[in-house]
Amino acid sequence: MIASVIVDVPSRQTDRPFDYKVPAEMRAWIETGSRVGVPFGGRVVQGFVVAVSEQTEMDPKRLKAIAELLDPTPPLRADLIELAEWISRKYVCTWTAALQAMIPGALKGKAERSVRFGAAALKALSPESAPQMRPTSGSLAAAAHGTDDASGSDVRYGHEAAAAEAGAGAESRNRGTADTYGAGVRHEHEAAAAKAVAGAETAAGTIARASDAAEPEGTDAAEPGLAAGSASGAGASGASEAGVSADMRGAFAALPSELVRELLRHGSIRLAALQERYPHAGDAVKSALRQGLLEEQTAIRDRLSVRKVLAVYPPPDRPAAEEALAALPKRAGKQREVLAFALDLEEPLPLQALLAETGASAGSVRALADKGMLDVREIKQERDPYAGREFVRTEPLPLTPGQQEVFERVAAAVDAESPQTFLLHGVTGSGKTEVYMQSIQHCLEQGKQAIVLVPEISLTPQMVERFKGRFGDMVAVLHSRLSNGERYDEWRKIRERRVEVAIGARSAVFAPFERIGLIVIDEEHESSYKQEETPKYHARDVAVRRAKQHGAVVVLGSATPSLETYAAAVRSAGPDGRPASLLPLPERVGARPMPPVAVVDMRQELKGGNRSMFSRALHEGLAARLERGEQSVLLLNRRGYSTFVMCRSCGYTATCPHCDITLTYHQRTRALRCHYCGHAEMAPRLCPSCGSEHIRYFGAGTQRVEEELAKLFPGIRVIRMDVDTTTEKGSHEKWLKLFGERKADVLLGTQMVAKGLDFPYVTLVGVIAADTSLGLPDFRAGERTFQLLTQVAGRAGRHHLPGEVVVQTYTPEHYAIQTAQQHDYETFVQDELKHRRMMGYPPFCRLILVTMSHEQLPLLSSVSERFAARLRELAALSGVLGSVQGPGQRAMELLGPVASPISRMKDRYRFQCMIKYRGNIDASGLIREALASFTEGAPKGQVQFSVDVDPHMIL
Numbered sequence: 001m002i003a004s005v006i007v008d009v010p011s012r013q014t015d016r017p018f019d020y021k022v023p024a025e026m027r028a029w030i031e032t033g034s035r036v037g038v039p040f041g042g043r044v045v046q047g048f049v050v051a052v053s054e055q056t057e058m059d060p061k062r063l064k065a066i067a068e069l070l071d072p073t074p075p076l077r078a079d080l081i082e083l084a085e086w087i088s089r090k091y092v093c094t095w096t097a098a099l100q101a102m103i104p105g106a107l108k109g110k111a112e113r114s115v116r117f118g119a120a121a122l123k124a125l126s127p128e129s130a131p132q133m134r135p136t137s138g139s140l141a142a143a144a145h146g147t148d149d150a151s152g153s154d155v156r157y158g159h160e161a162a163a164a165e166a167g168a169g170a171e172s173r174n175r176g177t178a179d180t181y182g183a184g185v186r187h188e189h190e191a192a193a194a195k196a197v198a199g200a201e202t203a204a205g206t207i208a209r210a211s212d213a214a215e216p217e218g219t220d221a222a223e224p225g226l227a228a229g230s231a232s233g234a235g236a237s238g239a240s241e242a243g244v245s246a247d248m249r250g251a252f253a254a255l256p257s258e259l260v261r262e263l264l265r266h267g268s269i270r271l272a273a274l275q276e277r278y279p280h281a282g283d284a285v286k287s288a289l290r291q292g293l294l295e296e297q298t299a300i301r302d303r304l305s306v307r308k309v310l311a312v313y314p315p316p317d318r319p320a321a322e323e324a325l326a327a328l329p330k331r332a333g334k335q336r337e338v339l340a341f342a343l344d345l346e347e348p349l350p351l352q353a354l355l356a357e358t359g360a361s362a363g364s365v366r367a368l369a370d371k372g373m374l375d376v377r378e379i380k381q382e383r384d385p386y387a388g389r390e391f392v393r394t395e396p397l398p399l400t401p402g403q404q405e406v407f408e409r410v411a412a413a414v415d416a417e418s419p420q421t422f423l424l425h426g427v428t429g430s431g432k433t434e435v436y437m438q439s440i441q442h443c444l445e446q447g448k449q450a451i452v453l454v455p456e457i458s459l460t461p462q463m464v465e466r467f468k469g470r471f472g473d474m475v476a477v478l479h480s481r482l483s484n485g486e487r488y489d490e491w492r493k494i495r496e497r498r499v500e501v502a503i504g505a506r507s508a509v510f511a512p513f514e515r516i517g518l519i520v521i522d523e524e525h526e527s528s529y530k531q532e533e534t535p536k537y538h539a540r541d542v543a544v545r546r547a548k549q550h551g552a553v554v555v556l557g558s559a560t561p562s563l564e565t566y567a568a569a570v571r572s573a574g575p576d577g578r579p580a581s582l583l584p585l586p587e588r589v590g591a592r593p594m595p596p597v598a599v600v601d602m603r604q605e606l607k608g609g610n611r612s613m614f615s616r617a618l619h620e621g622l623a624a625r626l627e628r629g630e631q632s633v634l635l636l637n638r639r640g641y642s643t644f645v646m647c648r649s650c651g652y653t654a655t656c657p658h659c660d661i662t663l664t665y666h667q668r669t670r671a672l673r674c675h676y677c678g679h680a681e682m683a684p685r686l687c688p689s690c691g692s693e694h695i696r697y698f699g700a701g702t703q704r705v706e707e708e709l710a711k712l713f714p715g716i717r718v719i720r721m722d723v724d725t726t727t728e729k730g731s732h733e734k735w736l737k738l739f740g741e742r743k744a745d746v747l748l749g750t751q752m753v754a755k756g757l758d759f760p761y762v763t764l765v766g767v768i769a770a771d772t773s774l775g776l777p778d779f780r781a782g783e784r785t786f787q788l789l790t791q792v793a794g795r796a797g798r799h800h801l802p803g804e805v806v807v808q809t810y811t812p813e814h815y816a817i818q819t820a821q822q823h824d825y826e827t828f829v830q831d832e833l834k835h836r837r838m839m840g841y842p843p844f845c846r847l848i849l850v851t852m853s854h855e856q857l858p859l860l861s862s863v864s865e866r867f868a869a870r871l872r873e874l875a876a877l878s879g880v881l882g883s884v885q886g887p888g889q890r891a892m893e894l895l896g897p898v899a900s901p902i903s904r905m906k907d908r909y910r911f912q913c914m915i916k917y918r919g920n921i922d923a924s925g926l927i928r929e930a931l932a933s934f935t936e937g938a939p940k941g942q943v944q945f946s947v948d949v950d951p952h953m954i955l
């Protein structure tokens with residue numbers, strides 16, 4: 001059997017499957033998706049099996065064998081392996097980069113060095129073992145010896161496996177899998193291993209006692225059955241003391257006995273742990289290594305183990321324990337209580353829980369354990385980040401007619417099992433979440449699983465609460481603030497089918513479910529769905545692809561869909577001419593009105609003598625809320641903060657004459673630059689439009705707003721949510737809970753206060769400065785501003801109390817602000833589309849950004865010119881080179897190379913090319929082809945290329 005493996009070496013040159021032999025005893029275990037350790041370039045590296053077959057194009061004799069299997073159950077599934085390949089093609093990254101993005105951090109193995117008993121030592125442990133103990137495969141000895149071409153299943157635990165097998169009388173097949181796994185396999189042989197260890201410990205003494213006459217080369221190294229004689233328990237006395245030299249004996253005596261015991265029990269110990277726990281044993285270990293008593297090995301280790309906690313076990317010997325209890329002196333009251341409690345235990349109880357129940361101190365437990373009356377050991381424990389949290393159970397609400405229609409269409413599509421993507425375009429407060437939940441319910445009833453993606457889940461605790469409330473333990477939550485271990489536990493719940501719903505940020509799209517029926521992407525327009533690091537995928541596009549694999553439905557929900565999504569949905573005209581995939585929810589639940597939006601021109605405020613950051617309207621609004629005991633949300637839009645120049649008198653901002661993009665201010669050179677085409681000019685001292693001196697960087701911090709509020713409204717209770725106040729884990733939840741309990745009058749914050757909040761007493765929403773996001777050097781600036789204003793406005797008046805919104809701006813005439821004021825998405829889209837068509841931006845074409853970097857400017861400049869020329873040449877050969885705004889269905893053009901907006905980073909200069917294309921063109925493929933001639937055989941210190949397909953940030 002041959003396995004094709006993608007090795008975890010992130011380079012384009014090795015970005016293809018390599019074939020390996022599958023050792024006989026691994027055959028039943030290896031499948032597509034298995035994680036293995038393989039010899040590669042003189043090391044053992046981690047890899048994923050992407051295919052298995054009986055054939056190879058290589059010379060089978062020259063193939064190396066897989067060194068180890070890392071998980072009893074493959075962490076990935078065949079569909080994810082295929083999806084990773086698709087990602088690597090579309091986003092021009094390596095296959096391994098895509099695979100790595102799919103597994104939790106805890107599984108990202110690192111090659112690690114560890115030590116264990118060497119072959120000679122093992123021989124000494126089981127010399128001339130009984131022939132009936134011979135393992136069937138004959139390979140375990142080789143595995144135990146860790147030879148490079150070992151066909152053993154598990155190099156690390158070879159010794160343990162051998163011992164265990166021998167202990168079990170060679171009757172049970174076991175894998176000797178890493179004990180870092182909670183899975184059942186290790187379980188099976190644990191008992192056997194324990195038996196073996198007991199025997200081996202006795203046998204270990206024989207090394208120490210071994211006579212000087214010992215001959216290390218006495219027996220054939222490959223002779224199987226090592227450890228068998230001794231480990232079987234009966235063997236200790238029968239063990240011959242041959243095979244041990246005096247040096248080895250000395251080396252053994254020098255090892256700390258704790259370490260010996262640990263090695264016998266676990267097979268090996270990581271170098272890092274060894275150094276930490278036995279800091280003084282360095283010389284002893286080194287000499288043991290020299291003597292061959294110990295040997296080093298390289299293996300892939302998982303970054304973390306299943307969390308272990310101390311637990312109290314029911315007393316193994318009940319009558320003895322009862323006797324001991326009776327014998328305990330009266331004054332040892334707490335000890336008596338603990339022991340009595342332990343006698344009632346059916347299963348191990350975490351120590352913490354026992355202490356909490358009995359009120360005893362750890363000292364009392366310790367005293368009992370020391371006397372041998374209590375058994376305290378480590379057990380594996382699952383971390384549940386939501387443990388101890390009560391979620392109010394909710395029942396499905398009767399749907400409004402609008403919701404019902406949407407639900408029925410989604411449910412029918414789920415039943416049809418043919419992949420389909422819907423855009424659920426529902427205004428804020430229209431009850432989208434309820435529709436998601438009932439659609440998921442339907443999906444579960446069909447025996448299928450569902451994934452819910454939310455932007456930055458830690459920012460949307462209310463969403464998690466609602467799903468936990470409806471689906472309880474059926475939900476796994478995967479968010480960025482979980483520790484590696486917590487996320488791993490949640491992920492295992494999915495892998496092991498203990499949950500049916502996964503809710504999380506973008507990477508939850510890779511939740512390893514078997515049968516997906518529905519993928520919901522809430523607030524689909526959010527830019528956090530685009531990953532900014534390699535692989536630079538967009539979760540929306542990946543979701544659509546994954547749904548195709550599963551015959552599943554994708555529901556993209558938003559009050560302000562991205563233009564790309566909206567344009568695609570509108571194009572999908574059904575038989576009646578209505579867009580087939582557009583599901584509108586144009587009204588709020590209960591026909592509550594959208595809140596009126598007042599747009600305040602801050603230029604007028606300045607003219608009128610108001611230099612405060614609050615307009616009179618906002619000031620009055622806040623005062624009225626305080627009086628009535630209602631609440632306000634204040635948004636300080638900090639995106640693009642202080643990077644652009646604006647005139648406070650007339651609202652002028654500097655834009656590029658060629659690109660219609662706001663110019664970015666570079667403090668060092670005092671220049672204004674265009675990120676797209678490289679245009680540069682000096683920053684003006686006076687406003688070119690009105691001559692005013694009030695031209696300056698834009699922005700104010702939340703802290704300043706908070707101070708100002710305290711000054712204007714003494715005693716006002718403000719909750720400030722920004723990066724400074726929310727770094728602590730769980731802090732969002734804490735602030736929002738306080739606000740929900742009406743313990744504050746104002747919730748002040750950055751973007752994070754705009755999303756998904758549903759508080760009945762919020763009746764005023766204020767936007768301190770709407771323009772900051774308009775000033776971004778980004779063709780999506782208008783779209784982002786419209787989205788943000790609409791979202792935050794949607795927080796007001798969602799329940800019985802009517803709401804009101806005040807938007808402060810220096811450019812009230814901007815169409816994004818005008819249309820947001822009217823809650824008029826349609827008009828905004830028409831205006832924005834006109835603009836995009838004129839400038840040649842998405843959705844009229846697609847973009848790919850190629851960034852190149854190097855320490856030397858001249859080299860970078862010439863390489864990037866050559867790259868651009870090569871790509872143009874390839875485009876011309878395919879007959880697609882031309883302006884995307886010109887005639888014809890297919891066109892591809894290339895802008896640049898120009899210096900990147902951040903022109904130097906970590907001492908490397910950066911250049912970029914912007915590729916625009918339209919029509920059915922494999923642009924990613926052309927770029928990959930162009931790149932091939934630059935990376936192959938390039939010398940060290942080569943120019944680095946980074947490709948961003950459908951970029952969201954042009955930096």
Ligand SMILES: Nc1ncnc2c1ncn2[C@@H]1O[C@H](COP(=O)(O)OP(=O)(O)OP(=O)(O)O)[C@@H](O)[C@H]1O
Pocket residue numbers: 397398399400403426427428429430431432433434559589755756757758794798
């Ligand atoms: N069918 C229904 N009957 C009664 N109340 C409902 C119904 N559907 C939703 N609601 C309530 O209406 C409010 C708004 O609904 P929800 O939060 O689901 O809207 P949304 O469209 O997801 O909002 P947003 O996009 O603004 O976050 C919630 O308090 C919700 O409980």
Ligand SMILES: [Zn+2]
Pocket residue numbers: 647648649650651652687688689690691692
């Ligand atoms: Zn001006």
Ligand SMILES: [Zn+2]
Pocket residue numbers: 656657658659660661674675676677678679
């Ligand atoms: Zn420009």
